[in-house]
Amino acid sequence: MASRQNSITRYLAYRVTAVIPVIVVIGLLTFTLSRLAPGNPIELMLGDGASQQQVAELEAQWGLRGSLGSQLWHWCANMLHGNFGKSIFFDAPVGHVIVQHIWPTLSISGLALVIMIAIGIPLGLIAGHRRDTVQDKFLMSLSFLGMSLPEFWVGMVLVLIFAVHLGLLPVSGYVAPDVSLSGWLHSILLPGIALAVDQLALVARIVRDSVISTSEEPWVTSLYARGLKPRTILFRHQLKSSLVAAITVIGNAFAGFITAAVVVEIVFNIPGFGWLITQAAQRRDYPLLQGAVLLAAVSYVVVNLLVDMLYAAIDPRIRDAGA
Amino acid sequence: MVSKKTSPRRSRGPDVSVVLAFVALAAILAAVVLGDVITRYGATTPILGARLQPPSLAHFFGTDNFARDVFDRAIVGARTSIIIGLGTAIVSSVLGGACGILVAVWRGLDNFVMRILDGFIAFPPIILAILIIATFGGGYWQVIFALSVVFFPRIARVTRGVSLGVTSAPFVEAVKVMGGPRWRAAVRHVMPNTIGPIAVQATYVMARAIVIDAGLSFLGLSVPPPTPSWGNMLGEGRLYITQAWWLTIAPGLCIAVTAMAVNIIGDWLRDKSDVITGGKR
Numbered sequence: 001m002a003s004r005q006n007s008i009t010r011y012l013a014y015r016v017t018a019v020i021p022v023i024v025v026i027g028l029l030t031f032t033l034s035r036l037a038p039g040n041p042i043e044l045m046l047g048d049g050a051s052q053q054q055v056a057e058l059e060a061q062w063g064l065r066g067s068l069g070s071q072l073w074h075w076c077a078n079m080l081h082g083n084f085g086k087s088i089f090f091d092a093p094v095g096h097v098i099v100q101h102i103w104p105t106l107s108i109s110g111l112a113l114v115i116m117i118a119i120g121i122p123l124g125l126i127a128g129h130r131r132d133t134v135q136d137k138f139l140m141s142l143s144f145l146g147m148s149l150p151e152f153w154v155g156m157v158l159v160l161i162f163a164v165h166l167g168l169l170p171v172s173g174y175v176a177p178d179v180s181l182s183g184w185l186h187s188i189l190l191p192g193i194a195l196a197v198d199q200l201a202l203v204a205r206i207v208r209d210s211v212i213s214t215s216e217e218p219w220v221t222s223l224y225a226r227g228l229k230p231r232t233i234l235f236r237h238q239l240k241s242s243l244v245a246a247i248t249v250i251g252n253a254f255a256g257f258i259t260a261a262v263v264v265e266i267v268f269n270i271p272g273f274g275w276l277i278t279q280a281a282q283r284r285d286y287p288l289l290q291g292a293v294l295l296a297a298v299s300y301v302v303v304n305l306l307v308d309m310l311y312a313a314i315d316p317r318i319r320d321a322g323a
Numbered sequence: 324m325v326s327k328k329t330s331p332r333r334s335r336g337p338d339v340s341v342v343l344a345f346v347a348l349a350a351i352l353a354a355v356v357l358g359d360v361i362t363r364y365g366a367t368t369p370i371l372g373a374r375l376q377p378p379s380l381a382h383f384f385g386t387d388n389f390a391r392d393v394f395d396r397a398i399v400g401a402r403t404s405i406i407i408g409l410g411t412a413i414v415s416s417v418l419g420g421a422c423g424i425l426v427a428v429w430r431g432l433d434n435f436v437m438r439i440l441d442g443f444i445a446f447p448p449i450i451l452a453i454l455i456i457a458t459f460g461g462g463y464w465q466v467i468f469a470l471s472v473v474f475f476p477r478i479a480r481v482t483r484g485v486s487l488g489v490t491s492a493p494f495v496e497a498v499k500v501m502g503g504p505r506w507r508a509a510v511r512h513v514m515p516n517t518i519g520p521i522a523v524q525a526t527y528v529m530a531r532a533i534v535i536d537a538g539l540s541f542l543g544l545s546v547p548p549p550t551p552s553w554g555n556m557l558g559e560g561r562l563y564i565t566q567a568w569w570l571t572i573a574p575g576l577c578i579a580v581t582a583m584a585v586n587i588i589g590d591w592l593r594d595k596s597d598v599i600t601g602g603k604r
Binding site for chain 2: 021022023024025026028029030033034036037141144145147148149150152153156157159160164171255256258259262263266267277278280281282284286289290292293296297298300301
């Protein structure tokens, strides 16, 4: 028991330290790109009629004076204090603006995650269990289709069918859950499905591969030999090891959802995180863009770290290999 | 990206989907090369009195809000997608391949370079692309550059893995023992063995680049509007989604068919190179 505890701690220490250089690179890359942008951010912030003194004050405040090295130092200090600057377009602190717009994105991503797990895993189990049958081939072609389609177009087609043609759901817009719960559900349903399609297809494929590879393993053969029903073996035993494989996909799903949400939110006119990034890019609101991009990248790293830890907690082979 | 394990018992005849994928890709490439010959009305010329008409024999994909022929626009739009898809695949393969081989042969660089590339990979693809395009502006070169920055670290990872396998093979060890320079091992022995896996990755990158570029054009952050692209056609079509379904369906189908054809060819290439390397990747 003691050695088990020990190997977990060592694995965690290893994974956490491995994250540090990645975060440093993320910061440097964002800093460099935001400094390469044309136009002085101070001029953009203040407009044309700014006095020399105002410019100098803001430059000092945002650490835009002095050598590049000292600028980088200031920038890092600001970022570490959660001081991302002020959005030019929204005229409010960047952190504040992002927090205001994060909930719609979390709503549709959360729904997409539920759909992905609830549909992707059973589909993968069925396809893997009935390998090389018509059902398997049909499901896998469908999954191939799902992975090739642009999510935002899937969203547009869903709008055409369910909103324009059948009139069941709203064409676009977002309703906050504290305004109307059913309105909220209606507004996130189609974008949630659009986000889920791609990742769902991937999960189904990974679960299928896992079922196929475990069905050749001795422990599954022994279960058959003991006379267990194929259904029990599939849903009790093979499912468990497929879940371990499926967990890794969840970390990637996070990046997948953010990427897809950028365009899907525009399709559905949802004022979320993706919408915010698009606005920032179109309006050249560099402080906002920089803050949002940093947040997206760092949270991706953190989510993957958490997934890895979960993975290590479930599968002892991983932490032994890592430590 | 796509992994499809099949039992070894299954015979590998010519697959219908592979043939269809090649036919589709040939048709799209024909549209890219012969665009001006195929178009009847032109991609930017309005047709008098033909605003928002549904698909018909005169207009296969209907007409848009500026009374332009959607089929002709889709034909010309193929150019944008294919140029950006191919461009990204080529640039990121060369860059990623070089990085991957470099760190596999000069092991001292490995940790340093790969941690930097991990940082690149931590950005969700479209978000890094948006940041780069917001910095350098939109246009063919900028978009290809942005998407290559997104994808080359992924190709570098795969190339590194393959190269490490090759460098530990006895025939490369032999070069070292005989005192041959490392660059010779890299160029003569490692590089040829990575070309297959890089080609497979390049096709997947091409498909993803086409899809991501469609999203960027939809947002107005890719090649700017007078040039038709499937993405910006969808962007304009969204405004008329309640009146003109064809403005949403036609360009989307073009993107879907292209991405799917390229993905299928990628899978086919991978299966072929699996046979050559004895199923090892």
